[in-house]
Amino acid sequence: MSTIGYENWAVDLADVGAIYPFQGFELPMVIAGVVFWLGWHITQARRETKHMEEVMKMGDPEKIAKMLERY
Amino acid sequence: MDGNLNALTTIFTEFYYWVTVVFMFLIHVGFCMYEVGASRRKNHMHTLMKNVMIIPLVTVSFFFFGWWIYWAFPNFFPGMGGIDWAAGKANLPTSPNMATNLEDRITGVFWAAFLLFSWTAASIVSGSVIERIRSSALWVHAVLIGSVWWIIDAAWGWHWDGWMVKVLGYHDAYASGVIHAIAGGYALGLLFVLGPRIGKFAKDGTPRDIPPHNPWMVTIGLFLIYTGFWGFYAACNVPLISPEVIDGQITGTTWTATNIYLGPTSLGAITFNFLLSLSGGLMATYIVSKGDAFWTFSGGLAGIIGASAGNDLYHPMQALLIGAIVPVIAYKLHYWVEKKFKIDDAVGAVAVHGYAGFLGVAIAGFVLWGVPSSPYEGYAAINPLGQFIGAIIMFFVLGFCPAYVVARIQAAYGTLRIPPEIELQGLDFAEHHAYEDAVAEITAANHKHLTAKS
Numbered sequence: 001m002s003t004i005g006y007e008n009w010a011v012d013l014a015d016v017g018a019i020y021p022f023q024g025f026e027l028p029m030v031i032a033g034v035v036f037w038l039g040w041h042i043t044q045a046r047r048e049t050k051h052m053e054e055v056m057k058m059g060d061p062e063k064i065a066k067m068l069e070r071y
Numbered sequence: 072m073d074g075n076l077n078a079l080t081t082i083f084t085e086f087y088y089w090v091t092v093v094f095m096f097l098i099h100v101g102f103c104m105y106e107v108g109a110s111r112r113k114n115h116m117h118t119l120m121k122n123v124m125i126i127p128l129v130t131v132s133f134f135f136f137g138w139w140i141y142w143a144f145p146n147f148f149p150g151m152g153g154i155d156w157a158a159g160k161a162n163l164p165t166s167p168n169m170a171t172n173l174e175d176r177i178t179g180v181f182w183a184a185f186l187l188f189s190w191t192a193a194s195i196v197s198g199s200v201i202e203r204i205r206s207s208a209l210w211v212h213a214v215l216i217g218s219v220w221w222i223i224d225a226a227w228g229w230h231w232d233g234w235m236v237k238v239l240g241y242h243d244a245y246a247s248g249v250i251h252a253i254a255g256g257y258a259l260g261l262l263f264v265l266g267p268r269i270g271k272f273a274k275d276g277t278p279r280d281i282p283p284h285n286p287w288m289v290t291i292g293l294f295l296i297y298t299g300f301w302g303f304y305a306a307c308n309v310p311l312i313s314p315e316v317i318d319g320q321i322t323g324t325t326w327t328a329t330n331i332y333l334g335p336t337s338l339g340a341i342t343f344n345f346l347l348s349l350s351g352g353l354m355a356t357y358i359v360s361k362g363d364a365f366w367t368f369s370g371g372l373a374g375i376i377g378a379s380a381g382n383d384l385y386h387p388m389q390a391l392l393i394g395a396i397v398p399v400i401a402y403k404l405h406y407w408v409e410k411k412f413k414i415d416d417a418v419g420a421v422a423v424h425g426y427a428g429f430l431g432v433a434i435a436g437f438v439l440w441g442v443p444s445s446p447y448e449g450y451a452a453i454n455p456l457g458q459f460i461g462a463i464i465m466f467f468v469l470g471f472c473p474a475y476v477v478a479r480i481q482a483a484y485g486t487l488r489i490p491p492e493i494e495l496q497g498l499d500f501a502e503h504h505a506y507e508d509a510v511a512e513i514t515a516a517n518h519k520h521l522t523a524k525s
Binding site for chain 2: 001002003004006007008009010011012013014015016019020021022026029030032033036037040043044047051
C-alpha cells in the first residue's frame with residue numbers, strides 16, 4: 001500500500017501524472033482547506049470584537065473626553 | 072562534457088545551484104537582522120559579530136572536513152558498511168575536484184549549497200543563546216553543528232545512499248529533520264546548560280518577557296529568511312536528470328527534477344507547497360498567539376518547516392493543514408518547556424525549528440506511508456516508525472546530546488557564559504565607552520578648530 005499509488009519507481013515517467021497522496025480525495029481535502037480558511041475569518045473577527053471591547057473599557061473616561069476636545 | 076546537450080545540462084545545473092546559493096545568503100542576512108532586532112541595545116555589536124563570524128568559521132571547517140564527511144559517512148553506522156574512503160577522497164580539500172577544474176563544474180556549487188545549509192544550522196543555534204553566551208563558546212558549537220553533526224545526519228538521512236534511507240525508509244525532502252530538528256535539538260541541549268538571562272524568571276519561576284528592541288528589524292529579518300528559504304527549497308532538488316544517470320528502477324527516457332534521494336518531483340510542486348504551508352503557519356499562529364507579530368511570522372516559518380519533509384509530494388491542501396497544525400503544537404510546547412524547565416530561548420528557535428522539524432518528519436511517515444523512499448531497489452518504503460526513529464536521531468542523538476556534553480565541558484572550564492557583571496552592563500559596554508570617547512574627542516577638536524578660526 002502506498003498513499004501516492006506507486007510502491008516503487010520502476011515506471012516510465014512519461015506515463016506518470018499526479019503523485020500526491022490520497023488521490024481521489026481532492027474534494028474533501030479542498031473542503032477541509034476552505035473550512036480552515038473561513039473558520040479563520042470567523043475566529044479572527046470574533047477575537048477582534050472581544051479585544052476591542054476590552055480595550056474600550058481600559059480607557060479613562062475623562063482622558064477620552066479630553067482627547068475629543070483636542071480634535 | 073562530451074556533446075552539447077551534456078554541456079547544456081551541466082552548465083544549467085551549475086548555474087541553478089549558484090543561484091540558490093545567492094538566494095540562501097539572504098537567510099543569513101535575515102538571521103543577523105533578527106538576532107540584532109531581538110537583542111537589547113547594549114548587546115547589539117556582540118550579537119551581530121557572533122552570528123557574522125559563523126560564516127568564515129563554518130566555511131573553512133566545511134571545506135577542510137565537512138564535505139568529506141557527507142561523502143564518506145552515508146553508511147558509517149554499526150552494521151552498515153563503514154566509511155566510504157573512495158567517495159570521501161574525491162571530496163577532500165586536497166582533491167582536484169575541490170578547486171578550479173574544467174572536468175568538474177558541479178562540486179563547487181553543490182558544496183556551496185550544502186555550506187549555506189551549514190550556516191543556517193549554526194545560525195539557528197546562535198539566535199537562541201543571545202545576550203549571555205561567550206562568542207568563543209558559540210563559535211565552537213557553530214563549527215560542531217555546521218561542519219560535523221548536521222553533515223553526519225545529512226550523510227545518513229539526506230543522501231541517496233544513506234543507511235537511514237535504505238533501512239528506515241527515511242524521507243525528509245526539504246530538511247524538516249536534517250536541518251531544523253537537529254539545530255533545534257542542539258539549541259535545547261546548549262540552553263539546558265547555559266541557563267536563562269538574568270531576570271528572565273521571577274522568584275516563583277514565572278517567565279518574564281524580554282521584548283525585542285526593534286520589532287521591525289525582527290520582521291524584515293524573518294521575511295528575508297522566508298526569501299532565502301525559496302533558494303533553500305530549490306537547492307534541495309536536482310534540477311534535471313535522466314533515468315540512465317539515476318541508474319535506478321525508473322524506466323524510459325523522460326528527464327525529471329528530483330529530490331535529494333533522486334525520487335521524482337518538480338519545482339511547480341514545491342512552489343505550491345511552500346506557499347500553502349507558509350500560509351497555514353501564518354494563519355494558525357496568528358490565532359493561537361492572539362495576533363502576536365513575533366509568533367505569527369515565526370509561525371509562518373514553522374509552517375514551512377513542518378511540511379518540508381514531504382513537500383516534494385504533498386497536495387497543497389495537505390501542506391496547508393500540516394503547516395497550520397505543526398506551529399500550534401510547537402507554540403504550546405515552547406511555553407510548556409519554558410515554564411517547566413526554565414529554558415530561555417530568546418528567539419523561539421527550539422520551537423520553530425526543533426519541535427516543528429521533529430513533528431514534520433513524524434507526520435510525513437503517516438501521510439506518505441508506503442511511498443518509495445528511493446528509486447533504487449531494496450530500500451525500505453516511507454513509514455511512520457522509520458520517520459519517528461529518524462526524528463529521534465535528528466533531534467536527540469545528533470542534536471541535543473552532543474550540545475549538552477560539549478556545553479557541560481565548557482561550563483566546567485568556565486568558558487561557556489559571560490560573567491554576570493558584563494551581562495548586566497551589556498556586552499557592548501567597552502565599545503560604547505570607546506564610541507562616546509571618540510565622539511567627545513572629535514567634537515572637542517572641531518570646537519577648537521572653530522575657535523582658532525574666529
